[in-house]
Amino acid sequence: MRLSFLRSIGYPPKNGGKVLAAPLGGRGESRVFDMQGTCRVDVLLFDYGGVLAEEGFREGLKAIALKNGLDPDAFFQTASEWVHASGYVTGKASEQTYWRHLRRETGIQGSDADLRREILDRFVLRDWMVRLVRVLKEAGVRLAILSDQTDWLVQLDRRDRFFQYFEAVFNSFVEGRSKRDSALFDQVVGRLGTAPSEVLFMDDNPGNIERARSRGLETILYRDRRAFLADLVRFCPFLEASVS
Structure with a gap:
């Protein structure tokens, strides 16, 4: 299977609800395929950081560690645990509380705004993923986000305007639970x-995938673009014409 989604699928759809697929590698005639009966599940539920976008939280924290002469992996582990333990990720504590604790425990320097910028600047939407989401939405597929995030997620949407593609956005900061809690x-x-069983959940964290599966959801563990598209085609066969 050759996976070249951006080159092979035409957007926006034309011809009354059909997608015009451009020829692979510039050879052959374009194909038109019907988008009726699009996916074998009712809802596609996307993680944000690590799936829709690059993982800015991890990379930003590691950048902060390097600027402060700290071991990036050790600092990331400390900061990741505290975002949960503090209650910030579930809306029970403020950003100020989060950074104040990390400064006290690790000695990092920088204002809240500067530290936040290191993280948010590294959450970059994947262009090919946005293109995929647009095609799925145009096909009438129900789309939603489930993210362990903070009030930063709204700031990221103000910058990138991606909420518009999803019928629902579930943010742990608002929901009061994180994906560490299976009840979420x-x-x-x-x-x-x-x-x-009608929800396909896609995440780059194996623990989150296992908890979702234990509650009966279908799942895809995001590893890389190629594997992700191959997995997604199993649930949304109409995409096969654009990735095979």
Whole structure:
């Protein structure tokens, strides 16, 4: 299977709800394929950082560590645990509390705004993923986001305007639970008004994938673009014409 999504699929769809697929490698005639019966599940549920976008939290924290002469992996582990332990990721503590604790525990320097910028600047939407989401939305597929994020997610949307593609955005900061709590998946499925088996959850964290699977959701562990598209085609066969 040759996966070249951006080169092979035409957007926006034309011809009354059909997608015009450009020829692979510039050879052959374009094909038109129907988008009816698009996916084998009701909802595609995307993680944000690490799936829709580059993982800015991890990379930003590692950059902060390097600027402060700290071991990046050790600092990332400390900062990741504290975003949960402090309650910041579930809306029970403020950003100020989060950074104040990290300064006290690790000695890092910088204002809240400067530290935040190191992280947010590294959350970069993947162009090919945005293109994919647009095609799925145009095909009538239900799309949602489930992210362990903070109030930063709204700031990221103000910058990049990606909420518009999704019917629902579930942010741990608002929901009061993170993906470390399996009950969050029940909560989200209930809000979507469907069955767990009708939701395909995509995340780059194996623990999150395992917890979602334990609650009956279909899952894809994001590893890289090629593997992700190959996995997604199993659930949304109409995409096969554009990636094979």
